[in-house]
Amino acid sequence: MIKLGYDVKNYRQDLLELVESGDTVIELGCHVGGTTRLFPDDCNVVAVDNSPEAIDEMAKLDVSFISGDVRRHEVIAEVFKITQSCDVLAIDLGGGYHPDTVFKVFYIWSSTFKPRHTVIRNRGILEFYNSAVGSDEEIISDEGYLGTYHDSGIPPLIKEFDLWTPKLKK
Numbered sequence: 001m002i003k004l005g006y007d008v009k010n011y012r013q014d015l016l017e018l019v020e021s022g023d024t025v026i027e028l029g030c031h032v033g034g035t036t037r038l039f040p041d042d043c044n045v046v047a048v049d050n051s052p053e054a055i056d057e058m059a060k061l062d063v064s065f066i067s068g069d070v071r072r073h074e075v076i077a078e079v080f081k082i083t084q085s086c087d088v089l090a091i092d093l094g095g096g097y098h099p100d101t102v103f104k105v106f107y108i109w110s111s112t113f114k115p116r117h118t119v120i121r122n123r124g125i126l127e128f129y130n131s132a133v134g135s136d137e138e139i140i141s142d143e144g145y146l147g148t149y150h151d152s153g154i155p156p157l158i159k160e161f162d163l164w165t166p167k168l169k170k
């Protein structure tokens, strides 16, 4: 399942409904662990955030924490060294964060780790989902990733991030 939300309360509730005892959870944008703390104690949690505030707070929790930018290939590779599987992927880079970047992060991380479920907190993607009307073509995934791209693996170079962020290059 791919679950979308904007309100942080819904994001946390959706995660708690989908995470099962013993699951491996990859959490992108954990900040100081407000959601991380809610996962069952026997989950294997790998959390990533690039905020300096996260470092000391996440060290207090019994999880693997990586201080880094989720858009960077070496950060995905670091997580891949810790775990090659993921039951639930949680993505919250800030509810108002650029939807294009969040979607790209979702696509790359989910096609790499193939989670059973992905929960995304992002207003723009939710607005797009709620506003778009699809054609009758039955293209759908029951998993936490897009089946169309399931064999993509870890991209060797995420060129598009370099092209589009943080600003347009000459």
Ligand SMILES: C[S@@+](CC[C@H](N)C(=O)[O-])C[C@H]1O[C@@H](n2cnc3c(N)ncnc32)[C@H](O)[C@@H]1O
Pocket: 008, 028, 029, 030, 031, 032, 033, 034, 035, 036, 048, 049, 050, 051, 054, 068, 069, 070, 071, 092, 093, 094, 095
């Ligand atoms: C709204 S906070 C997350 C709150 C957290 N999910 C919770 O439930 O308490 C968004 C976090 O995303 C992090 N973030 C934003 N862009 C990021 C990036 N490119 N790489 C890593 N972390 C990022 C920010 O540092 C911030 O801590």
